[in-house]
Amino acid sequence: MKEIIKKVKHIELKTKRLVDEVFSGEYHSIFKGQGVEFSEVRPYQYGDDVRRIDWRVTAKHGKPYVKLFKETRQLNILLVFDGSPSTLFSAKANKREIAGEIASILTFSALKNSDKTGLVLFSDGVDKYIPLEKGKKHSLNIIQHILTFESRAEETDLTDTIRKVLHYLNRRSIIFIISDFYTDGYQKELKMLSKKHDVIGIRLIEPLEKRLDEMGVIPIKDSESDKIKFINSKKAKKDYRESFQKKDEQIKAVFRNAKADLLNIDIADNYFHQLLKFFKMRERRFR
Template sequence: METTELLKRVRRIEIKTKGLSRQIFSGEYQSAFKGRGMSFSEVRGYQYGDDVRNIDWNVTARSNEPYVKVFEEERELTVMLLVDISKSSFFGTTKQLKNELITEICAVLAFSATNNNDKVGLLLFSDKVEKFLPPKKGRGHILRIIRELLDTRPTGTGTDIGMALTYFTNMVKKRSICFLLSDFLTDGYEKPLRLAARRHDLIGMHLYDPRERELPAVGLIHARDAETGQMQWVDTDSRRVRKHYADWYNNNMKYQKSAFQKSGADSMSVETTEDYTKALLRFFKGR
């Protein structure tokens, strides 16, 4: 993308999403996430009513007296955006592509975080890590995140959510709020998801186009697989073909739902045709 056009698009997204984050989401973001991050402060003697889960067994064993760990609220949080930019994200049959929707949602989340003095980091992935920006504060950093979302094209040829989660877990040691944005049209990430959710407050955001759920009957079409580039003829009038397509989508969604439930992580879905502001508000208020 030409630099001038890129800067114009960054500015348009900033104007739209910065306003939304200030007018609508800042209060919801704060109530949904502030107070969830806790850091270790000290140990003290056990008192009646203390949570036994906070007992420091090492200190207790050395002193022969029960001691508990004391935690304090972390006023500054870290927000990580893990974004699937595999080639299937550059798909859309409605008013916007999936990756355009992802960019706007990421911008809203990033500006909401920075309005609350939190750091924001970015990890872009396909079947490999395409870009990693460590968490930082400030408008300039948020604008760079938007530029990378708009301008980075995948060099990988597939999607590997498990690999991205493993990389994230290894790179970000401090507990963070992690938004994982993907169409989740893959599997094999249950274990890395569970490990990441143990350490971080992890939220999966499923972004999808309505045509991904159901193939329309429009006759014989010459279709290209977005990730492999393979071309093939598809008879969309065939009920068997349409059922196979729908089953593939539904199986991926069942896997995603099961994986998130088992990990204890939250998840939500946003269709490219709906108002994502309403979907985000429902999610924030539900927390």
């Protein structure tokens, strides 16, 4: 446990500076409030929208007053983390720690903007749900759960997970799904989720998956069944690469049809720059 606490602290220190100096402002620009609420009334000024005149107050004072409104800023941010073995497979980089650092950036950006965060851990179903809350202790708890979550499930069930997420949330939220999305049958549920919430998929990609043809004899272990097979021939490598590319296009199509965003992060590159570039692009799109 001491080692985990040390890791959490390290991630907090590493990401907090990025949040304070860069990402918090981007986060605030990208994710607007979900509506407006009445603030106060003041005397009418030239150029004010006449539709905002408060006729009751105007009649009382004998001169026009207008209603002022403010944006309801507080948002709900839900992280949905796939802890299945295939998602965490990596030859060199520690995918779990990268996922923890991404979660840290998102949760501390939310904290800095007084937004609530929550967490769903899943594999062949929902393993853990941490409801939406605010506070530094709560944010650190989310990171700790991502770093320590162990799943022995042989399959990934995103379909049932999405159904439960729909049940957990009673107001529009921003949902980040961190997964490899190597599962099928969730298209309908993702579309339903995207209609009610702002959905962003974050897919951590191991570079080895894309470059098998550059290597010699390759032992491949199915991370969810533990079976090992060896790939050597050019044809086998070509087939594997084409299978990866086909799955890649399928995942992109599922998110495109659901009108949800998808960010593919190559873990060999700087994930922060990839994350920042994605959100700057998203900000320009929604201006």
